[in-house]
Amino acid sequence: MPTAQSLSRFYVQVFLMGALSGAAHAAAPVPQLSPAIGGVLSEDCGSLISRVTSLPHTQLTLSETIKDGALQQGGQAVAEHCRVTGKMYERTSPIDGKPYAIGFEMRLPKNWNGRFLHQGNGGIDGVVHPAVGAFGGGPLTSALHQGFAVLSSDAGHAGANPAFGVDPQARLDYGYQAVGKLTPMAKALIEAAYGKKPDRSYFAGCSNGGRHAMVAATRYFEDYDGVLAGAPGYNLPLAATANLAGARLYQSVATREVNNHIDLATALTDKERQLVADKVVARCDALDGLQDGMVQDVAACQKVFSLKKDVPTCQGERDGMCLTGAQKDVLAQIFAGPKTRKGERIYASFPFDGGFGGGRSGVPSGGSPVGSGVAFWEFFASTNLDSGATGIIFKVPPESPVNFQGLEFSLKTDVDALLKAMYASNELYTESAMSFMTPPHPTDMTGLRNKGGKIVVYHGVSDSIFSVHDTEAWFKGVQKRTGTDMAKLYPIPGMGHCSGGPATDQFDLLTPLVKWVEQGVVPERVVASARGAGNAGGANPDLPSTWDGARTRPLCPSPKVARYKGSGDPEKAESFVCK
Structure with a gap:
């Protein structure tokens, strides 16, 4: 055989x-x-x-x-x-x-x-x-x-x-x-x-x-x-690396720590994510001929929706009815696709759509994520799943799994160096992640x-x-x-x-x-x-x-x-x- x-x-x-x-x-x-x-x-x-x-x-x-x-x-x-x-x-x-x-x-x-x-x-x-x-x-x-x-x-x-x-x-x-x-x-x-x-x-x-x-x-x-x-x-290794880069961006506008760890979900609350989704729908829903809460013509929506203009900017405290200028800057970078220090996109851009409010964030005392959907992937997976995948499965050489700290790896690792490691190989790991995964x-x-x-x-x-x-x-x-x-x-x-x-x-x-x-x-x-x-x-x-x-x-x-x-x-x- x-x-x-x-x-x-x-x-x-x-x-x-x-x-x-x-x-x-x-x-x-x-x-x-x-x-x-x-x-x-x-x-x-x-x-x-x-x-x-x-x-x-x-x-x-x-x-x-x-x-x-x-x-x-x-x-x-x-x-x-x-x-x-x-x-x-x-x-x-x-x-x-x-x-x-x-x-x-x-x-x-x-x-x-x-x-x-x-x-x-x-x-x-x-x-x-x-x-x-x-x-x-x-x-x-x-x-x-x-x-x-x-x-x-x-x-x-x-x-x-x-x-x-x-x-x-x-x-x-x-x-x-x-x-x-x-x-x-x-x-x-x-x-x-x-x-x-x-x-x-x-x-x-x-x-x-x-x-x-x-x-x-x-x-x-x-x-x-x-x-x-x-x-x-x-392109899973690239997507996972980009998600880590996105976590860094969310970290910059997060407002709370839980058990001495940054709570990324406070960068954009469920209510704030739903606000963005609602504004996308309000702007783009009728492009397909019917206002039904669904954006069918996604390509046309990207041309008419403006995060800067269509979503209110906070003039005071965050109350779920607006986004701060810093939040908008972060979200714009997330949707455009996080970039390296040289300005090169790591993975791909994402479209604005009515589903951005999907899922609910939060982690109970047991440590398992309450939510799913967008909240899960943006705020939990980046530090609990993509960290181990990029650091141990994809990286050459891999990080040691002994006492591996996913949150620390996600928020402190040099993303540019990590991206380079997705294409690396050596005598022991003869195929790079971008070879064996794609x-x-x-x-x-x-x-x-x-x-x-x-x-x-x-x-x-x-x-x-x-x-x-x-x-x-x-x-x-x-x-x-x-x-x-x-x-x-x-x-x-x-x-x-x-x-x-x-x-x-x-x-x-x-x-x-x-x-x-x-x-x-x-x-x-x-x-x-x-x-x-x-x-x-x-x-x-x-x-x-x-x-x-x-x-x-x-x-x-x-x-x-x-x-x-x-x-x-x-x-x-x-x-x-x-x-």
Whole structure:
């Protein structure tokens, strides 16, 4: 069996050939892939471990039947399936002396649709989440519910702790190699269970899972036919570094300390963030033809909204109804994208949108964040998550995880030097973070395109950790370099990171992707719904009380925008057109 490293070298060679061919590859006809044909589990699930003994570097630890209805997804009973757990490439690190392995779970439906879905997980991985393949806010369906065989993994380390970053191989597994090792194993296990390999293979995930999806689309395109990437942090090391730089800016206007630590949330209170969001909506809401609390024409909004003019400037004490001049200066720099001392942007700019008030800040005595959404990413993640990621997982050489102080690292480390470390390597850490964490050539997807593969990307406009502007730049680059016939981007107004915000964040983009890949049906508008009280997928706490809890809107492929027709129920998607 070829190693992940050899596969990687092969795919890089393919991409170099593609880059040399350029326009010729982009002009090549795209083959139409045939639809998948389903099957049924050939034998009892419990005997699967004893029957599958020839998977290289793999130990299966459990196979059990999950009865019909024992698992619920979005209020619906998931049909009977087989759950298999295991681990791959078990080893002891020569660097930190700790045990490592790629832990995984597969769920194999009794009635299979002939498809495989690799579920990319978020954060820094380290946890084998249930392999259900559920995406899109509070999803009412899942890949498992639709009959996919689904794989989930911890990407090569146990525990969501950045300490694994001192082990060079664990870094590479987390970045991309775990996918290269897991994929052939999963397909072999599927063949053992159903008597044939999957006809069609898909990769899907949001956040870091979206990054995994982007990496799969470029490094492992031979193995996948369709890719669904949500909020893809394909420049994750840069985004995390920029978030640390943003924390420095917020620190300059923070007004309070808690337990001798600066409280970044006092730089911009929940009320002040909501003020900014309300002013954006007031200025831009009607640009799409209807005042409904949503900013659909985001690009036009950036041209007409002025933080300086449209948000009141405090003449006295802060009272939540104004911002000080210093707060405005900081916020302007945050949205423009923090810069180095030389004035070079670290990552990307962010658009002003109606979702900036999403989430609530605060940390209780237990130390866990109360809020989510914007408040979580701006004020908590920068000092509690991005510090460990940049300092221990991405930096060369890494900081010692022993007594690592995230807050101190975030607020005192030289950001310019840290940015340089994202591109550094040495004899022990042979690949930089910007090598092992990112797609080799993000906009070159000729390999996926020329085999008939497709990629669909969605991104919340109010995502405050991974910028929709960065994803839009990627999309335009793909159209220019690879072609316009294999990628779709769906910006979602108001939505935060993967879900939430004042948005219609419940949707199914996997089904349109499958139809595009297997039937040639090009996805256009996709109807999304809000998640009000009683929603089977879970209520959205950011949903405005003035909205119909079942509001629907069309998600429009970029650069189209959802616009009101001028008549019809303003709460229904059919009253809007994408243009």
